Amino acid sequence: MADSPYPELKKSHVPERVGRPWTDHKPPPSAPVWAVIGGLGSFHVLVAALELGVFDALANLGATPGIPPAVIAVELADELGVSAPHLEALLDSLAVLGLLERVGGRYGLNDTAARYLTTDGPASMASLVPVAPGPLDNWSRLAETIRNGRPAEPIEDDPAEFYRPLVEGTFTTMLRAATRADLQLCYSAMAGPRVLDLGAGGAPWAIAVLKACPEATAVINDLDGVIEIAHQTTAEHGVADRCDFRPGNFHTIEIEPEAYDIAVLGHVCRTEGPAGAQRLIARAWEALRPDGRLLLADYFVAPEPQWSPHSVLMGMTMMASTINGFPITASQVAEWLREAGFEHLRLIEPIGHQYLYTATKPRRPDALLQPKGTQ
Numbered sequence: 001m002a003d004s005p006y007p008e009l010k011k012s013h014v015p016e017r018v019g020r021p022w023t024d025h026k027p028p029p030s031a032p033v034w035a036v037i038g039g040l041g042s043f044h045v046l047v048a049a050l051e052l053g054v055f056d057a058l059a060n061l062g063a064t065p066g067i068p069p070a071v072i073a074v075e076l077a078d079e080l081g082v083s084a085p086h087l088e089a090l091l092d093s094l095a096v097l098g099l100l101e102r103v104g105g106r107y108g109l110n111d112t113a114a115r116y117l118t119t120d121g122p123a124s125m126a127s128l129v130p131v132a133p134g135p136l137d138n139w140s141r142l143a144e145t146i147r148n149g150r151p152a153e154p155i156e157d158d159p160a161e162f163y164r165p166l167v168e169g170t171f172t173t174m175l176r177a178a179t180r181a182d183l184q185l186c187y188s189a190m191a192g193p194r195v196l197d198l199g200a201g202g203a204p205w206a207i208a209v210l211k212a213c214p215e216a217t218a219v220i221n222d223l224d225g226v227i228e229i230a231h232q233t234t235a236e237h238g239v240a241d242r243c244d245f246r247p248g249n250f251h252t253i254e255i256e257p258e259a260y261d262i263a264v265l266g267h268v269c270r271t272e273g274p275a276g277a278q279r280l281i282a283r284a285w286e287a288l289r290p291d292g293r294l295l296l297a298d299y300f301v302a303p304e305p306q307w308s309p310h311s312v313l314m315g316m317t318m319m320a321s322t323i324n325g326f327p328i329t330a331s332q333v334a335e336w337l338r339e340a341g342f343e344h345l346r347l348i349e350p351i352g353h354q355y356l357y358t359a360t361k362p363r364r365p366d367a368l369l370q371p372k373g374t375q
C-alpha cells in the first residue's frame, strides 16, 4: 500500500517508538519535496507583497527591525486599501518564510525585509524579485523545452523587454562586485585605461573603472532599447562624458583591434552557449592591447555542481528561457580562455556569490625581444 508523504519523520518511525535510532531502513522525511512544491507559492507570496507595497507601507507605519512588531493587519490593510483577511494570510505566509516579524498578531520588518525588500533598502531587491526567474510561462513548460531543446518563448524574441528590468534590478549588486574587485585587481592603479564593456546593461563594470580612474574612457555596448539604461546610470555616476555608446549586437558591432586595456564580458557568456561565448572571448582578445586584461564575470558551476547551487540554478534560469543558454562551468571557461591565448587566469569572488575570471593577453613574443621603451 502507498505510504504518506509526511514532511517530518512519521511518529511510528521515531526512535522513541521503535526503541532504537532510526536507520536507512526507515523512510526519509519528504520535507525536501514539500519545500520544492512550496517554492512556487513562496515566490508569488513575495511578488504579491512587493506589488502591494507591504514592506514600504510597514516602514511608513514606523516598523523598524529591532523594535517589537506593532502593526496589525487591519491597520496595514487600511493603509494599502486591500482586504484585511486576505492581507493577514499573506502576512502570515511572509512571517513563515522569514521575511517579516510577527509577534502576537502584530507585524514588523525584520533585518532581511528592511535591507532587501523595501524600495529604499540599502541592498534593495524589490525590483529584481519579480523579473529574476525570467518569463514565468517558460518554467511551466520546462519539460517541453527539454524535449524540444528550445524554450517556447525565448528571450531572444524580445530581448530588451526582458533585459531592461533585469539589468536595472542587478545594477547595484554588480556595481558593488565591480568596485570591490579593485581590491584584488588594482585597476585603480592604471593611468587612463580604455575599457570595452560588451553587453554592458547598466554598465556597472565600466562605471567602477571610470570612477576609480579619472582619465579612463569606455566604449559601452548593449542592444537598442537596453543601452538607454547605461546612458542613465553613467550620467547618474558622473562619467557619461567619458563614454562612447555603441548600440547593437555584440557579435557584429565594429570594434577597433588592439585598442583597449580592459575588456568586460559581464554575465553575458552563460546565455550564449559554448560557441557564442567563445566568439565573444575571441572578440575581447582582438580588442585588447598586449598586456590588456579581460574581466569575465558569471555564475560558474563548480566541478561538482552540488557545490555551487546558486550557479547551477542561475544557469538553469537561462536554459529555461534562452535559445543557447546553459550553466557554464569554471573549468570550461578556463579552457576557452586558454584556447583563445589568454594567460595568468585568476578566478576571484569580489563579493559573496559573484565570481570573476581575469585573464591577460600576453605581449607578442617579438615585443619581448625589443629593448624596453621601443615596444
Ligand SMILES: C[S@@+](CC[C@H](N)C(=O)[O-])C[C@H]1O[C@@H](n2cnc3c(N)ncnc32)[C@H](O)[C@@H]1O
Pocket: 159, 160, 163, 167, 170, 171, 174, 198, 199, 200, 201, 202, 203, 204, 221, 222, 223, 226, 248, 249, 250, 251, 265, 266, 267, 268, 297
Ligand atoms: C545579464 S545582463 C548583464 C549586464 C551587465 N554586463 C552586468 O554584468 O550586470 C546581459 C546583458 O547582455 C545584453 N545582451 C544580450 N545579448 C546581446 C547582444 N547580442 N548584443 C549586445 N548585448 C546583448 C543584454 O541586453 C543585457 O544587458
